[in-house]
Each structure stands twice: as C-alpha cells, then as structure tokens.
Amino acid sequence: MGELIETAVSPERIFLFGVDSQSSVDYLWTAEDSLKELVQLARTAGLVVAGQALQKRAAPDASTYMGSGKLQQIIEEMELLNARTLIVDDELTPGQQRNIEAKLPEGFKVIDRTALILDIFAQHAHSREGKLQVELAQYQYRLPRLTRLWTHLVRQAGGRAGGVKGGVGLRGPGETQLESDRRLIRKRISSLKSELEDIRIHRRRYRRRRRNSGIPVISLTGYTNAGKSSLLRALSQEDVLVEDQLFATLDPLTRLVLLPGGREVLFTDTVGFIKRLPHELIAAFRATLEEIAESDLILHLVDSAHPKAEAQISAVEKVLYELGVKDNIILKVWNKIDKLDHAGYMDGHSVSISALTGEGISELKKRIESLLQDNMTLVEGLLRYREGSLLDQIHRQGTVELEEHRHDGTYIRAYVPPVLAARLKPFINISVPD
Ligand SMILES: Nc1nc2c(ncn2[C@@H]2O[C@H](COP(=O)(O)OP(=O)(O)OP(=O)(O)O)[C@@H](O)[C@H]2O)c(=O)[nH]1
Numbered sequence: 030m031g032e033l034i035e036t037a038v039s040p041e042r043i044f045l046f047g048v049d050s051q052s053s054v055d056y057l058w059t060a061e062d063s064l065k066e067l068v069q070l071a072r073t074a075g076l077v078v079a080g081q082a083l084q085k086r087a088a089p090d091a092s093t094y095m096g097s098g099k100l101q102q103i104i105e106e107m108e109l110l111n112a113r114t115l116i117v118d119d120e121l122t123p124g125q126q127r128n129i130e131a132k133l134p135e136g137f138k139v140i141d142r143t144a145l146i147l148d149i150f151a152q153h154a155h156s157r158e159g160k161l162q163v164e165l166a167q168y169q170y171r172l173p174r175l176t177r178l179w180t181h182l183v184r185q186a187g188g189r190a191g192g193v194k195g196g197v198g199l200r201g202p203g204e205t206q207l208e209s210d211r212r213l214i215r216k217r218i219s220s221l222k223s224e225l226e227d228i229r230i231h232r233r234r235y236r237r238r239r240r241n242s243g244i245p246v247i248s249l250t251g252y253t254n255a256g257k258s259s260l261l262r263a264l265s266q267e268d269v270l271v272e273d274q275l276f277a278t279l280d281p282l283t284r285l286v287l288l289p290g291g292r293e294v295l296f297t298d299t300v301g302f303i304k305r306l307p308h309e310l311i312a313a314f315r316a317t318l319e320e321i322a323e324s325d326l327i328l329h330l331v332d333s334a335h336p337k338a339e340a341q342i343s344a345v346e347k348v349l350y351e352l353g354v355k356d357n358i359i360l361k362v363w364n365k366i367d368k369l370d371h372a373g374y375m376d377g378h379s380v381s382i383s384a385l386t387g388e389g390i391s392e393l394k395k396r397i398e399s400l401l402q403d404n405m406t407l408v409e410g411l412l413r414y415r416e417g418s419l420l421d422q423i424h425r426q427g428t429v430e431l432e433e434h435r436h437d438g439t440y441i442r443a444y445v446p447p448v449l450a451a452r453l454k455p456f457i458n459i460s461v462p463d
C-alpha cells in the first residue's frame with residue numbers, strides 16, 4: 030500500500046505551511062502548536078523538513094487555501110530550499126487541492142495533513158485488518174480528489190481490485206479515464222468494506238465469547254506517543270513495540286495480566302489519537318475502535334510532560350465520545366512523571382505513573398482492581414464440591430473475601446463479574462445481588 034503515496038518512497042525534502050486564523054485554533058492549541066506537530070508527523074513519515082511558514086489571515090482562501098501572492102512566495106522559497114513537496118497543515122478541499130496543483134511548477138506537489146497521516150498509517154499497518162482499514166481510508170479520501178495527475182496511481186489500484194486488470198477493458202464508449210478510475214475505486218471500496226464487515230462480525234463473536242468468560246477487558250487509550258505500548262510492556266513484562274514516533278501502534282495487541290489480588294484481566298493497546306484525526310480513519314478503524322466502547326474499563330494515558338497535555342486530553346475525549354464512549358469508567362493515567370520536577374497528579378479520578386521506571390504501576394494495578402470491583406456482584410453461599418470448576422472461575426475472575434471448606438462444600442463470599450454471578454445462581458444457595 031506504501032506505493033499509493035509517493036512520499037513513502039525516499040527521504041523527500043518538504044515545505045510545511047499553515048494558516049493562523051481565528052477559526053483554526055483555540056487557546057489551548059495554537060497554529061504554531063499544530064505546525065510543530067506537523068513537523069513531527071513529517072519526520073515520522075520519513076520526510077526531511079526543509080522549511081516552514083505560517084501565515085496570519087482571517088480565514089483560508091476558499092479557492093487556493095493561501096493567497097496567490099503567498100503561494101508564489103512559497104514556491105520561490107521551495108526552489109531555493111530544493112523542496113518539491115508542499116504540505117498544508119489542514120484538510121484541503123478537493124477544489125483547493127486542484128487549484129494549488131495548477132499553480133505549482135512541473136514536478137512539484139501539494140498534500141494535506143490528512144494525506145500525511147494516512148501515509149504514516151500505511152507505513153505502520155502490518156496486520157491484514159490494519160492494511161485493509163488503511164487502504165479503505167486512503168481510497169475514501171482520494172475518491173473526491175481524483176485528478177488526471179493521479180490516474181497512474183489509480184491504475185495500480187485497479188490492478189488490485191478483485192482481479193480487475195487495469196482500466197482498459199472496462200471503459201465504455203465515450204467514458205473518460207477519470208470516470209472509469211472512479212468506478213474502479215468505488216468497486217474496490219465496496220469490496221474492502223465487505224471484507225472488513227466480515228472481520229467485524231468475527232471480532233464481535235470473539236468479544237462475546239470473551240465476555241462470557243468473564244475476564245474484564247481494559248482498553249489503553251490516549252494521544253499518540255503518550256506511552257500506551259510502554260505501559261502494556263511494563264504490565265505484561267513482554268516485548269511490545271515502543272517507539273518515539275507518532276502512530277507506532279496500529280494493530281491492537283491484547284495481553285493477559287494478573288492483578289495482585291489474583292484476578293486476570295486483559296489489556297488492549299490500540300491506535301493512538303491525534304488532533305483532527307481524519308474522519309476517514311475513524312470510519313475505517315471502527316471495527317477495531319468499537320472495542321474501546323465495550324471494554325470494562327478505559328485507561329486514558331496522558332503524557333504529563335507534554336507542554337500541550339491539556340489540548341491532547343480534550344482531543345482524546347472528543348474521539349472517545351465519537352466512538353460512543355459514554356457510560357464507561359475512564360481512569361486518567363498521567364504518564365512520564367519521571368520527566369516532571371514534581372510528584373505528578375493524583376486524585377479520585379487519576380493516577381500518576383512512569384511506564385519507563387515502573388513508578389506508580391503497582392498503585393495503578395490496585396486502583397484498577399478496586400474500580401473493577403465496583404462493577405462486580407457480591408455472591409455468598411455454599412458451593413458443592415462437585416462444582417469445583419465454578420470455584421476455579423471465582424478465583425480467576427473474582428476477588429475472594431471468605432472461603433471455608435466444610436463437609437458438604439465450600440462456603441464462599443466473593444465479588445464476581447455479573448456474568449459469573451448469573452452462572453452461579455443455580456449452584457450457590459445464598460446470593461446477595463446488587
Ligand atoms: N521518560 C519517559 N518516556 C516514556 C514513558 N513512557 C513512554 N515513554 C516514551 O515515549 C515514547 C512513546 O512511547 P510508546 O509506548 O510507543 O507510546 P504510544 O502511546 O504507544 O504511542 P503510539 O503507538 O505511537 O500512539 C517512547 O519513546 C517511550 O520510550 C515514561 O513513563 N517516561
């Protein structure tokens with residue numbers, strides 16, 4: 030899929046441009062902050078930032094995004110800096126994209142922030158599902174932006190679209206290349222959607238089975254680079270990919286972790302969020318992301334040493350809301366406290382940790398245990414010895430408060446997940462629901 034976007038091929042010299050307008054920023058997140066993040070995104074994509082410019086104007090120009098004088102100035106600067114690619118820190122409309130392209134000299138191109146993020150995703154997708162999701166997002170982004178310039182790329186796409194070879198045999202009389210390219214892309218989009226739907230159904234089934242097993246699922250969420258994978262590595266003591274890069278993780282990874290009280294839980298690390306996460310990506314990654322809304326507990330990891338931590342928090346909260354996260358319990362986890370010159374933040378709704386040094390991790394585990402307990406049902410009573418496998422489950426999934434071995438069975442008092450409580454009902458003679 031990397032071949033879809035040329036920026037991935039070799040270290041390319043690029044020029045970044047942003048508009049500083051009233052509408053593009055809020056007080057927590059200025060146009061400069063956004064441009065800084067764009068530099069990081071560009072580096073993650075393997076590009077060399079040759080230069081950058083920020084222009085103050087009331088609003089982006091409706092037809093060329095920047096004024097034509099500014100564009101001319103940028104082109105001259107790019108020629109001096111030997112940069113051929115212009116990246117705009119916004120999502121360009123298809124019209125703006127075309128109009129800028131028309132004014133650029135031969136061999137120059139313009140891409141927007143969304144295309145850059147899509148490119149990083151394309152480079153970092155490894156699983157089959159991840160690749161399909163990114164491909165879908167790329168085509169959906171590209172379809173309305175299709176111009177003649179891109180027809181060679183589309184032909185590659187056509188070659189992969191369900192055995193259709195190129196655009197040739199498909200063109201009807203009088204049909205233009207562009208129209209047939211669009212048709213090919215639509216066809217590919219619908220086949221990708223149906224493949225992803227199959228995966229989604231499979232995931233749902235798997236989730237239901239997992240739910241029935243009673244093992245709680247905890248989702249690690251947060252802004253990209255907050256340290257989600259580092260935390261999973263620290264919790265599971267296993268090798269998990271950690272990189273000082275944006276969107277290092279794309280494929281969800283789940284690990285079984287034993288909490289101090291003996292309870293097993295599943296932690297799922299998933300794709301990070303960013304300001305203005307392209308909606309094509311949210312749509313394409315829905316199958317993966319809907320798992321977050323269904324988890325028993327959500328950890329919202331924050332890079333507490335990041336100067337824009339507050340803006341990142343609100344960006345994450347916005348995406349979570351879009352994903353349908355409303356009633357879930359969310360625990361805020363201030364990470365990277367080793368980088369702070371104070372002890373960090375701690376209150377009823379948050380804990381402070383360092384995934385790197387391990388500081389605060391045991392406190393985090395305890396907090397998780399008690400939050401999960403709030404969600405559990407107290408059961409108490411006598412369980413006959415022949416129901417030994419249920420007793421096992423109580424130990425694995427619950428917290429046992431009292432256990433006495435008597436002549437006719439085991440007398441037990443424990444907090445267990447509601448699913449297990451329901452299963453115990455026929456076997457345990459006293460139960461205290463709610
Ligand atoms: N100093 C310090 N660095 C940390 C800590 N946790 C993570 N990092 C660093 O932060 C960077 C990002 O860590 P990751 O665990 O890859 O972050 P992530 O949230 O999984 O990021 P994406 O998958 O890219 O969204 C890496 O360079 C980590 O070494 C921490 O507690 N302290």
Ligand SMILES: [Mg+2]
Binds near residue numbers: 257258259271277278
């Ligand atoms: Mg990660």
